[in-house]
Amino acid sequence: MVALSELIPPEAIRLDVAAPDWRAAVRAAGDLLVAGGTSTDAYTDEMIQNVVDNGPYIVIAPGFAFAHARPSPAVRRTGMSWVRLAEPVEFGHDANDPVDLVVALAAQDSAAHTDAMAALARLLADPEQHDRLQSAATPAALHALLRSHDGVEEPAAAPEPASAAPDAGRTGTEQHKILTVCGNGVGTSLFLKNTLEQVLGRWGWDRQVSVEATDTISAKGKASEAVAILTSREIARTLGDVGIPVKVVQDFTSTDEVDHVLRDTYDV
Numbered sequence: 001m002v003a004l005s006e007l008i009p010p011e012a013i014r015l016d017v018a019a020p021d022w023r024a025a026v027r028a029a030g031d032l033l034v035a036g037g038t039s040t041d042a043y044t045d046e047m048i049q050n051v052v053d054n055g056p057y058i059v060i061a062p063g064f065a066f067a068h069a070r071p072s073p074a075v076r077r078t079g080m081s082w083v084r085l086a087e088p089v090e091f092g093h094d095a096n097d098p099v100d101l102v103v104a105l106a107a108q109d110s111a112a113h114t115d116a117m118a119a120l121a122r123l124l125a126d127p128e129q130h131d132r133l134q135s136a137a138t139p140a141a142l143h144a145l146l147r148s149h150d151g152v153e154e155p156a157a158a159p160e161p162a163s164a165a166p167d168a169g170r171t172g173t174e175q176h177k178i179l180t181v182c183g184n185g186v187g188t189s190l191f192l193k194n195t196l197e198q199v200l201g202r203w204g205w206d207r208q209v210s211v212e213a214t215d216t217i218s219a220k221g222k223a224s225e226a227v228a229i230l231t232s233r234e235i236a237r238t239l240g241d242v243g244i245p246v247k248v249v250q251d252f253t254s255t256d257e258v259d260h261v262l263r264d265t266y267d268v
């Protein structure tokens with residue numbers, strides 16, 4: 001397991017950065033990846049092009065953009081950077097703009113950083129911790145907050161007593177499957193997967209429903225195996241009709257919103 005504080009070292013954190021627009025904000029985060037030897041300038045260009053091609057789906061929570069692109073030769077090793085903006089900027093997201101925090105991910109694959117992503121999602125979903133991160137005076141102070149949550153998991157909650165677990169999946173497999181989808185399958189879809197799995201654990205449904213994070217191309221081929229897709233509004237438009245319900249989530253860190261979407265999916 002790679003800890004969040006390992007993927008975001010102090011030198012990959014910049015606070016109160018001036019950026020005139022979203023491109024400059026993403027480039028500031030990319031420059032930190034380049035400076036740390038995590039990726040090249042080409043990967044920063046790929047992160048920007050990802051938004052141009054797919055829209056502002058990387059703005060996955062109010063004020064928060066998770067910049068990334070597909071694994072590519074421009075990624076030298078898996079790592080992340082953290083840029084807190086001096087003034088928020090618009091990415092064009094209809095619910096979560098403006099953005100004052102950009103975290104960038106350069107991933108060689110989708111395996112090494114899943115635990116760190118879960119830790120980051122829990123931190124940003126906790127209003128008290130989020131305020132502490134936003135008010136940290138120095139990169140060292142912010143890094144200390146990240147380090148203090150390495151390996152910390154959310155306490156398990158009692159399952160929902162009124163929610164009967166689903167029967168075997170409609171394809172005859174032992175589990176239902178839900179897909180979380182983003183443009184690349186290694187970034188925002190993993191955020192949403194982590195949040196959905198938290199809700200399934202609270203319900204006591206985690207043995208009956210599995211969650212797979214994937215990209216838009218793969219999702220179309222895997223849709224027949226799943227009961228639903230959870231994704232952003234932008235990616236939902238890209239997917240179109242895939243033969244199963246496609247549910248839109250605005251805040252990928254919100255267990256309350258995902259709980260509501262899951263209830264709607266299963267008519268609970």
